[in-house]
Amino acid sequence: MNNNKDNKMGTMPIPKLMFTMSLPAIISMMVQALYNVVDSIFVSKIGEEALTAVSLAFPIQLIIIATFLGIGTGVNSLISRKIGQKDIDSATNAAEHGFLLSGVLYIVIVITGALFAGGFISLFTEDTTIINYGIGYIKIIMLFSFGRLFAQAAMSTLQGSGEMVKPMKAQLIGAITNIILDPILIFGYLGFPAMGVEGAAIATVTAQIISMIYINIVLFRGNNYIRLDLKKFKYSGSIIKQIMIVGLPVAAMQGLSSIMLTGLNFILASFTETAVAVMGVYYKLQSFVFMPIFGLSQGTMPIIGYNFGAKNRDRLMSAVKIAMIAAVSFMTLGMVVFQLFPVSLLSLFNSTPDMTEIGVVAFRIISLGFPLAAASIVLSVSFQGMGDAYISLIVSFIRQIIVLLPVSYILGKIAGLNAVWFGFFISETIALVMVIYFFRKAYKTKLLAWE
Numbered sequence: 001m002n003n004n005k006d007n008k009m010g011t012m013p014i015p016k017l018m019f020t021m022s023l024p025a026i027i028s029m030m031v032q033a034l035y036n037v038v039d040s041i042f043v044s045k046i047g048e049e050a051l052t053a054v055s056l057a058f059p060i061q062l063i064i065i066a067t068f069l070g071i072g073t074g075v076n077s078l079i080s081r082k083i084g085q086k087d088i089d090s091a092t093n094a095a096e097h098g099f100l101l102s103g104v105l106y107i108v109i110v111i112t113g114a115l116f117a118g119g120f121i122s123l124f125t126e127d128t129t130i131i132n133y134g135i136g137y138i139k140i141i142m143l144f145s146f147g148r149l150f151a152q153a154a155m156s157t158l159q160g161s162g163e164m165v166k167p168m169k170a171q172l173i174g175a176i177t178n179i180i181l182d183p184i185l186i187f188g189y190l191g192f193p194a195m196g197v198e199g200a201a202i203a204t205v206t207a208q209i210i211s212m213i214y215i216n217i218v219l220f221r222g223n224n225y226i227r228l229d230l231k232k233f234k235y236s237g238s239i240i241k242q243i244m245i246v247g248l249p250v251a252a253m254q255g256l257s258s259i260m261l262t263g264l265n266f267i268l269a270s271f272t273e274t275a276v277a278v279m280g281v282y283y284k285l286q287s288f289v290f291m292p293i294f295g296l297s298q299g300t301m302p303i304i305g306y307n308f309g310a311k312n313r314d315r316l317m318s319a320v321k322i323a324m325i326a327a328v329s330f331m332t333l334g335m336v337v338f339q340l341f342p343v344s345l346l347s348l349f350n351s352t353p354d355m356t357e358i359g360v361v362a363f364r365i366i367s368l369g370f371p372l373a374a375a376s377i378v379l380s381v382s383f384q385g386m387g388d389a390y391i392s393l394i395v396s397f398i399r400q401i402i403v404l405l406p407v408s409y410i411l412g413k414i415a416g417l418n419a420v421w422f423g424f425f426i427s428e429t430i431a432l433v434m435v436i437y438f439f440r441k442a443y444k445t446k447l448l449a450w451e
Contacts, residue, residue, distance in 0.1 A: 008162055010084065010310055014303075014318040018326075022299025024168035025159075028175070029295035033287040035175040037348070040284045042182045043200050044349040050197050051349065052273055053133030055280020056124050056265060060117070060138050062258035067105045068149045070251025071098055072156035073301070073384055074243035079160025079226065080302040081387065084309025090239070092226050095157040097239045099230070101247075102149040109149075113142030124269050124276070133197040140201035147208030154215040160302055161225035166218050174211030178203050246384055249393035256393075260400035264420075267409050271417045274352070278359045281349050282366065289334030293327045293374055297381040304385030313447045323378045331374035338367035358417065365421035369428035376428065379435045386446065391438045399431035 008017060044051045075098035082091035121134035151174070155167035181203035188194030195202065220228060261283070268275035300323045307316040338345070342363040346356050376399075380392035408423030 010306060010312070010315075014315055015322060017303060018299065018319060018322050021162065021164050021303060022296045022323075022326075024164040025298040026292045026295035028168040028171035029291035029298075030288070031172050031175040033291040035178045036284045036287045038179050039182055039200055039204070040281065041348055041350075042186050043197060046186070046196055048274070048277055048352065048355075049127065049129045050133050051280060052125070052277045053121070053130045053197060054137060054200070055276055055283075056121055056130070057134050057138045057141070058280060058283060059258040059262045059265070060113075060120065061141060062261065063112075063255055064109060064142065064145050064148065066251045066254030066258065067109065068102070068152040069254050070247040070249075071101050071105065071149075071243070072152045072159075072247075073250040073389070074098075074245070074247025075153065076156040076160040076298075076301060077246045077305050077384055077387060077389075078239075078242050079157065080162075080305030080385070081309035083161060083225075084306040088226070091161070092228060093234070093236060093239050094243060095153075095160070095226055095228055096230060096233045097236065097243060098153040098156060099150065100233075100235070101240070101243065102146075102153045106146045106149050109142050109145050113139055117142070124265055125273060127273075130273075136198045137201045140198060140205060144205035144209065147205055147210075147212040151208060151212035151215050154212070154219040157219060157226060157228070158215075158224060159298055160305075162302055162306075163224060164299060166222070166224075167215065170211045170215035170218070173214050174207045177210050178207035181206060246387055246389040249389035250384060253389075253393045253396040256396050256400045260404060263401075263405040264408065267405075267412055267420060268417075271412070271420075272354070272358075274354045275358055275417060278346075278355055278362055281346065281351070281355075281359065282362060284349075285338075285345055285363075286334075286366075289331055289338075289370060290373075290377075292330060293377050296323055296327055297377060300378070301381050301385040304382055305387075308386045316447070320378065320382050323381070324375060327374035327378050328371050331370040335367045335370040338363045338370075361418045362421045365418075366424045369425040372425075372428040372432045376432050376435050379439045382439065383442065386442065388442065391435075391442070395431050395434050395438070398434065399427045403427040403430050 008020075012020070040051065040054065043054050075094055078094040079091045082088070082094065117135050117138040121131050121138070125131065151170060155170055158164075158167050182200060184190055184192055185195050185199030185203045186197075187199075192199075218224075261279070264279060265276050268279055300319055303319045304316055307313075307319070342360040343356060345363065346359045349355075351359065376395070380395065383389055383391040404423045404427035407426050408420045411419035411422055
C-alpha cells in the first residue's frame with residue numbers, strides 16, 4: 001500500500017493531475033457514448049416503433065443510472081476526503097458499505113421493474129407494437145441491473161483513491177462488448193436467433209456483467225491503494241449516513257432527469273410520437289457532448305474532495321478553474337456541431353422526413369445551452385467533492401422540474417411544437433445563475449474560513 005502523504009492528489013501539479021485523472025474517464029465515457037449511439041442506430045433499423053419504444057424506456061434506465069451514480073458518488077467523495085484526512089481505515093470501510101448499498105438497491109430495482117414496467121409504457125401510447133417492445137426491453141434491463149450496480153461500486157472505490165485507468169478499462173470492456181453483441185443478438189448473426197429489441201437489452205446486460213467481473217477481480221486481487229476484505233466488514237450507520245449525505249442528492253438529481261424526460265415525453269406525445277423518437281435520438285447523440293464532461297467530473301471530484309479534506313484551497317480552486325475552461329470549451333464545440341450538422345446526425349438513425357424536420361429545429365435550439373450546462377456541471381461537482389451535494393440537487397430540481405417542464409409546456413401550448421425546445425435554454429440559464437450564487441457563498445463561508 002502507498003504511503004498517504006505521497007498520494008498524487010496532494011502533491012502532483014494540478015494541470016498534470018487533472019490530465020492523468022480525467023483522461024481515462026473521458027476516454028471511457030466517449031466509448032460509452034459511442035455505445036449509446038450505436039445501440040440506437042441498430043434498433044432504428046428495426047423500425048421507428050422500436051426506436052420510439054427504447055426512447056420511452058430511457059427514463060426507466062435513468063432511474064437505474066441514478067441509483068448507481070448516487071452510491072458511486074457518495075463512496076467516491078467520502079473515500080477521497082478520508083484519504084485527504086489520512087484516515088485509510090474509514091476510506092476502506094466506506095468502500096465496503098458501497099457494496100452493501102448496491103445489493104439493497106438491486107432488490108428495489110427488480111421489484112420495481114416487475115410491478116411497473118408494463119403500465120409505464122402504456123401511459124404514452126396505445127400502439128401494441130411499441131408497448132410490447134418497451135416492456136420486453138425494460139424487464140431485461142432491470143432484472144440484470146446487478147452488473148452495472150456492482151461494477152460501479154468497484155469503480156467508485158478505485159476512483160476515490162485516485163486510480164482512474166482500471167475503471168476506464170472496465171468501462172471499455174463493457175462498451176466494446178456491447179457494441180459487438182448488438183448486431184449479433186438484434187439481427188441474429190453467428191447462429192443466434194434474431195431477438196430484435198430484446199436482443200439489444202440482452203447485449204447491454206451481458207456487457208455490464210462482464211465489466212463487473214473484470215473490475216471486481218481487479219479490486220479484490222490487485223495491488224490497489226485501498227484493499228478490501230469483506231470478511232472483516234463491520235456495519236456502520238455513520239458511514240452509511242456519510243455516503244448518503246452526498247449520494248442521495250446525486251441519485252435524486254439523476255432521478256429528476258427521469259421525471260423530466262417522462263414529462264417531456266408526455267408533452268411531445270401530445271403533438272406526435274415522432275417527436276418522442278426525436279427526443280430519444282437527441283439524448284443518445286448529446287451523450288457525445290455530455291459524457292466527456294462527466295468523465296472530466298469523475299477525474300475532478302476526487303481532487304476536490306482530497307484537497308477539501310486536506311484544507312488546501314489553492315489546489316482545490318485550481319482544479320475547479322481548469323475543469324471549467326476545459327468543459328466550456330468542449331461543449332461550445334459540441335454546440336457548433338449540432339448547429340451545423342443536424343441533418344447528418346439525424347440520418348444516422350434512419351430518420352423519416354418528419355423526424356428530420358422536427359429534429360433539425362430541436363437540435364439547434366437545445367444545443368444553445370451546452371456551454372451554460374458545462375459551467376453548471378463543473379460547479380455542481382465541486383459541491384459534491386466538498387460533501388454538499390444537496391446544493392446540486394436543489395439547482396437540478398429547479399432547472400428540470402420547476403423551470404423546464406412548465407416552460408416547455410406553456411411554450412408548446414402558445415406557439416406549437418418548435419417552441420417546446422426553448423425550455424432547455426431558459427432552464428440552463430437560470431440554473432447557471434443559481435449555481436454561481438451558491439458557489440460564491442460556499443467559497444466565502446467554507447474555503448476562506450481556512451485562513
